[in-house]
Amino acid sequence: MKDEAMKAIFSHTIRRMTLSTKVIFFALLVILPWIMVLFLRLLIAAGSIKVSLGGVTLYSVLILTDVMSFMVPVLTLYFGTSLIADDVEAGTLPYLFGRPVRRAKIYLTRYTAMVFVLTVGTWLSVGGSYVLAMAGSRNFHRELGTLLGDLVVAGLSVLVYGALFSLLGLVLRKPLFWSFLIGFGWENMVGWLPGFLKRFTLLFHLHTLLPNPPGPTGIFQNMMASSESRFAAVVFLGVYLALFLLTACFVIQRREAPATEKGGG
Amino acid sequence: MIKVQKVSKWYGLVVGVNRISLELEPGVTGLLGVNGAGKSTLLNLMAGLLKPSSGSVSLDGEKIFANPDALRKVGYCPSPDSLYDDLTGVEFLIFMGRLSGMTRKAALEAADRALESVAMGEEARKRIRSMSKGMRQKVKMAQAVIHDPEVILLDEPLNGMDPPSRAQTIKAIRKWGEEGRCVLVSSHLLHEVESMTSRIVLVHHGKLLASGEVPQVRKAISSRPMRIFIRVADGRRLAVELVAWTSVHSVSFGKDAGSLTVEVTDAADFREKLTLLLAERETGIEILNPLDDNLSAVFSYLVA
Secondary structure, eight states: OOOHHHHHHHHHHHHHHHSSTHHHHHHHHHHHHHHHHHHHHHHHHTTOOOSOOOHHHHHHHHIIIIIIIIIHHHHHHHHHHHHHHHHHHHTOHHHHHTSSSOHHHHHHHHHHHHHHHHHHHHHHHHHHHHHHHHTTOTTTTTTHHHHHHHHHHHHHHHHHHHHHHHHHHHHOSSHHHHHHIIIIIIIIIITTSSSSGGGGSHHHHHHHHOSSOOOOOSHHHHHHSOOSOHHHHHHHHHHHHHHHHHHHHHHHHHOOOOOOOTTOO | OEEEEEEEEEETTEEEEEEEEEEOOSEEEEEEOOTTSSHHHHHHHHTTSSOOSEEEEEETTEEOTTOHHHHTTEEEEOSSOOOOTTSBHHHHHHHHHHHTTOOHHHHHHHHHHHHHHTTOOGGGGSBGGGSOHHHHHHHHHHHHHTTOOSEEEEESTTTTOOHHHHHHHHHHHHHHHHTTOEEEEEESOHHHHHTTOSEEEEEETTEEEEEEEHHHHHHHOTTSOEEEEEEESOHHHHHHHHHTSTTEEEEEEOSSTTEEEEEESOHHHHHHHHHHHHHHSOOOEEEEEESSOSHHHHHHHHHO
16 A cells, blocks of 8 residues: 555554444354354264254354354344445544545545454454364364355455445444444345345345355245356355445545534634 | 635524634635634535535635545634543644645654644653643644645634643734635634734624624624723813714713713714814813624624
């Protein structure tokens, strides 16, 4: 990164994400899958879980249900909607928009910094879950390809969900409410419906790309089972990503950022 | 230079500013108006943060709104007390400097210069969160000048400052004006503006009421006769002469017969005749003082 303004925005965004109280919430979500793995392994060891649940299955279930369907949407929703909205709320946006920097550049740099931090966190979560789930298993090394694939998909999901929620944070007055509705209503409900509609969710395409989804053993798994190719999933996600980012750049370029206070002249 | 041409800004049905046109000249100009007059809206438009609903704001021929080339030449100190509280004053200034394209090292040097210009020293190394209102104001002002802009827009810069800080800040603002920068300072406190400049832009209900040097503006208010206080040995004799002049609207006595308040409709004619009178004979005039040739009077006449 040669541009000094971009470097400044990048480091400031990272600082804001990691040196504030937000980091506690972030850390809790990162370690949540680890706690779940340990808890499930304890239950398995104690014989409380009757079904056979190997390390790979345990890990894969967690990646799909916790990391992809919960952790990544929650983290990207939390940090994405506040990417610019925090400055609006704090009244600091005029300092950014009053400087000789293209607004699209401000947004894209902030977005990149957010994706960087969240990807590192998500990778820690996925990697830790793998180690904890597979520890002691003979398949530990054999499933490293699965881990690698999961890391790629996790990074991709941060990328697209981050773009979606940062766009919603820019265009909506109450971004948290609507983002929750989209992130957990639309994404999780429509993603399970049969037919073409689920292609309008991100989760469906991300699920397609997961290297080792849990076996289709029940009705829900059958419904969720993807019928699209990985190539199509990548294309869909690429189009969504470009659409979200371009729309956000368009919106921010036209956005006003007055420095006003109640009763001011 | 910065040019505002027939600019209006509406917020739904509410008019923020209404067809304002002005050109900012080098030096300090005071932007006056009561709360809600449209001062901040006008400054936000000139700082490129608001897009005009109609008309245009341009700097050296370039539109300002969201235009980095134009914004490079503008420094803006907003009125709200909003800052990045988790940074120190110096860190904040370096951040602002780097956003203006400076390297970290250049930004640090520029921050030192900017802080010196607003008379702020070691206090700037504190976290902004722990600074007093006055110190925060100085940090806001320093960020407005860190990139050495041609145009400096200051929205209520003296708010919350103690008297010594006010004096230092006024000195800094005057210096920027003397350096040939276009400085526009908004305030609703007339004595503050008077201490910085005699050139004003007066807005009220979103409209431009007057602009120019205070005495010129005063002269232009023809609906209000100018009031002049005269202390003279023989008030009655002078009053008899004055009421005969067409430029004199009225003469009233004060507590004693030697104190007169003269209402003048044509100041130039009055001055000419008074000069002739003084040359003709000894009038015994001790004090001759215009009562409403000041900002406060101009403001009250135009806004009331």
